[in-house]
Amino acid sequence: xxxxxxxxxxxxxxxxxxxxxxxxxxxxxxxxxxxxxxxxxxxxxxxxxxxxxxxxxxxxxxxxxxxxxxxxxxxxxxxxxxxxxxxxxxxxxxxxxxxxxxxxxxxxxxxxxxxxxxxxxxxxxxxxxxxxxxxxxxxxxxxxxxxxxxxxxxxxxxxxxxxxxxxxxxxxxxxxxxxxxxxxxxxxxxxxxxxxxxxxxxxxxxxxxxxxxxxxxxxxxxxxxxxxxxxxxxxxxxxxxxxxxxxxxxxxx
Numbered sequence: 009x010x011x012x013x014x015x016x017x018x019x020x021x022x023x024x025x026x027x028x029x030x031x032x033x034x035x036x037x038x039x040x041x042x043x044x045x046x047x048x049x050x051x052x053x054x055x056x057x058x059x060x061x062x063x064x065x066x067x068x069x070x071x072x073x074x075x076x077x078x079x080x081x082x083x084x085x086x087x088x089x090x091x092x093x094x095x096x097x098x099x100x101x102x103x104x105x106x107x108x109x110x111x112x113x114x115x116x117x118x119x120x121x122x123x124x125x126x127x128x129x130x131x132x133x134x135x136x137x138x139x140x141x142x143x144x145x146x147x148x149x150x151x152x153x154x155x156x157x158x159x160x161x162x163x164x165x166x167x168x169x170x171x172x173x174x175x176x177x178x179x180x181x182x183x184x185x186x187x188x189x190x191x192x193x194x195x196x197x198x199x200x201x202x203x204x205x206x207x208x209x210x211x212x213x214x215x216x217x218x219x220x221x222x223x224x225x226x227x228x229x230x231x232x233x234x235x236x237x238x239x240x241x242x243x244x245x246x247x248x249x250x251x252x253x254x255x256x257x258x259x260x261x
Contacts, residue, residue, distance in 0.1 A: 162200075195226040
């Protein structure tokens, strides 16, 4: 078994069972405990596991929120495909809202040069991309900037978003499930995301398959408030069908 295959198996085990133990993995995979520890360390650096005494747990179980830099290198090909698929959801002209996130930032990079759009965002990273484009008009909502996500949050962006109406809001999310809807780790960021949903005619969620089926601390919006979910081919048929039965269209890029 190659190292990458072993690490994927470890991650799948952690997500399925809520945690993994070094000793059990070493026996099952017929490798040394030190090899397992190195794998866990690498997976922690990628922002998908958190080391605990004797093993590791998936970040989803902790409500742990990796920083932007840690998330940028995760599932790069999947995020590129999701962003490219999201281009088809853009209006020919008008206004869009781009939520903070690494996948929404990739959409910002994919915005066409042949149409004029007003772009509303709370993301410093996305603002830096959009500001350099002559065909795009940037509206940067303010607020306290969270260092973890580089997103403006708090009452300021919520008030600002209440004063605009966009054609489409493109949201990122930490978690998405039929029962809990969209969830994230921080209440102030959840409130800003909720305001984005309320300020837009349609809501499109950009989320890789690892976000789907997980729930986090702060509620953003129920699943029926979402029009379209764009994810990657890693989402299984059963879960996709369950989501579509609840309302949203599911696109697997």
